[in-house]
Amino acid sequence: MARTAAVIGGGVIGGGWAARFALNGWNVRVYDPDPEAERKIGEVMGNARRSLPGLTDVALPAEGAISFHSSIAEAVEGAEWIQESVPERLDIKHSTFGAIQQACDPDAVIGSSTSGFKPSELQEGAARPGQIMVAHPFNPVYLLPLVELVPGDAGDAALIEVAKATLSSLGMYPLHLRKEIDAHVADRFLEAVWREALWLVKDGIATTEEIDNAIRYGFGIRWAQMGLFETYRVAGGEAGMKHFMAQFGPALKWPWTKLMDVPEFTDELVDLIAGQSDAQSGAYSIRELERIRDNNLVTMMRGLKAQDWGAGALLNAQEKLMRAGTALGARAAELPADKPVLTARRTVPLDWTDYNGHMTESRYLHAFADATDRFMEIIGCDAEYIRAGGSYFTAETHIQHLDEVHAGAVIEITTQVILGEGKKMHLWHEMREAERLLATGEHFLLHVSLETRKPAPPSAEIEAALVRFAQGHAGLPRPEGLGRAIGAAR
């Protein structure tokens, strides 16, 4: 049965939470007094649907339902997670927690999206302080994994573990802060950087666009993959962190930065910054900028996924959990031998489409190659076997592109063994969106020794698993198009 979350306050951040929960299969109950809230969340959902499901190479569960309610009491009914995302004012937060705790399950987690308040401040006057914890996300909540989880001294130990497990199951990264502090960890950096940037604009050193370029062409990309300390360790050269600190530490005492000074927010400064920002980005609407941002985030995070690093490693871990206990995680002996094998069930990611607005041709091969990898794993040719020196090389491939498919579509690939004996493995993949056949892939592979780089027999276990499927699949109809070649006029 679908799990239930309540979202109290459905603006920029509450909308992002609603999308994160719903796209992971949770039912979401929203309370927001704004009559526009339903429309706004609908637009956030539109953005989230086109970006989040394609992040992993396994399709997410069926989307949960989002419902809107006229009171907090009604919204929190049956919810095991309640996420408060009302405006950043302590009085509003306190009255919201009061109403939530009067009606909610005492065992539910109450997370607060607050950017700056400490949990002890949020918990003041609460009926059950231990139930309330900071769960500070990052915009867009449906794509960025970080959540700063700050329970404070009153935090209920068992509930903290529930919170961590729940956030992980949503594909998020709970960073558990043991000590509370104003603005947690990440917003302290963001504020320091923002303060410096405001000075640079005010003092006429750089425009908003030049500052953004200084970030996005350089250290911003670097931070996205290694953060601060690992980056500086590398920058210390072979002598590492100690050398880096010796070389650049003294500069901290030079007056490079404005430190805690904040430029006064005069009308002049606000107009200067807003004007420069309009000149820089005013050609796009906010929704267009959100879509550009999401395309870029998906592409970068999928790049990190291929490297199994940072936020990409998190996606791989989530994918492993999603496969567990399903046909996509099974081994040969658990699967019937007389039916084509399900080797992929995934959503077409945003970065797989091209100028024609559909999945681009190279991604058909990508999807089929992943399906072949999965079939190899099913018969026992897994990472461990490959590390020990055996694998398959593809000798020939033939793809038929039969129909279009677009970003966000869920595609399935089934695999039939045409020939499986000794070193030879001849596979037939069929790619579908529901019943619609999109493409076929015919692949001939040879088992090799990774030491000699030459064909070599597979292990007895792999050969037995392959032969079992080959014999079972021999009774299936011959696939239409098998052995087909492009007819040449001469």
Ligand SMILES: NC(=O)C1=CN([C@@H]2O[C@H](COP(=O)(O)OP(=O)(O)OC[C@H]3O[C@@H](n4cnc5c(N)ncnc54)[C@H](O)[C@@H]3O)[C@@H](O)[C@H]2O)C=CC1
């Ligand atoms: N915008 C951002 O970049 C981030 C904001 N946050 C935090 O998230 C929280 C919400 O911020 P945003 O979503 O940006 O604000 P927002 O202004 O976009 O949304 C706030 C929503 O709360 C609703 N609201 C007002 N009073 C309410 C009440 N009594 N009960 C229920 N809903 C009520 C409003 O109608 C509005 O839809 C704040 O605590 C903020 O610090 C956290 C991370 C990032």
Ligand SMILES: C[N+](C)(C)CC(=O)CC(=O)[O-]
């Ligand atoms: C500007 N902000 C302090 C509300 C930002 C955050 O809290 C996190 C984010 O998404 O950058």
